[in-house]
Amino acid sequence: MKVNGKVVALGKKLTLQDYLNAQAFDLRLIAVELNGKLVPKSAYASVFLSDEDVLEIVRFVGGG
């Protein structure tokens, strides 16, 4: 799987929510795109990840 441009080994079958929790992301503060499509927060628990997936995880930072 590719996460934010880097190849990541998935290991076992996981939901998106499992993955984000395992990486210690605070779900309040992020947004996620899976294979180019925005994933609503409400769908994190029902989306399963696979090795072919491309994930983008974003957050706010300071900026003008």
Added chain:
Amino acid sequence: MHDLLTIGKHDFRSRFILGSGKFSLGMIKAVIEHGGVEMVTLALRRANIGGEANILDYLPQNIVVLPNTSGARNAGEAVRIARLAREIGCGDFVKVEVIRDSKYLLPDNYETIKATEMLAKEGFIVMPYMYPDLNVARALAEAGAAAVMPLGAPIGSNKGLCTKDFIKILVDEINLPVIVDAGIGRPSQACEAMEMGVAAIMCNTAIATANNVALMSKAFNLAIEAGRAAFLAGPGRVLHSLAEASSPLTGFLED
């Protein structure tokens, strides 16, 4: 009397929009409070590890977040960034910023119009950053923009109101809040823009690069309020030759 700034359906008492770049997270709250700021811009970037400090946790609760689309090089990328930003859950505002020119960081007005139209259709409250061109401002209004944000000078330059005459044309002709974004370097320049009738000032680098960021934020707040009051009051006329005494011309001692 309440003199409110209305953008979309939101009313603001403050006419000072703060850009949050270049500050340490610990200083943001003081800058917001000293500036009387109600709206703050943020950027969206990749989150590579969990558990990092997040700027949202450093903003006072009542702050309205204005995500920008910085990093977008065309309309499609701006729309993608705006959708992601909205999903974080801080409301429908978006500052559209489409830049292909990495030397001068000038906005691509054509792609900005396209992005504005797409995002307004999706229910965003769109505030496009633009080069001050009357035809473009009209097209942005037509596309559904809630305000227009012309640049005063290149981003981060602190050079002031280089585009003053062209911003004045937008103030006179466009029936939307005109917010000067980028280039304002000193409170006096913010005041000058407000006196001329712009609706608000957006400022980041001028404050972030000051020696005392909280005090400079206060200075901008005072200058913006002074300029607004002067605009509402209507400046006195200018005599282009000769003079006119302010004191009475009768009752002199030698009369």
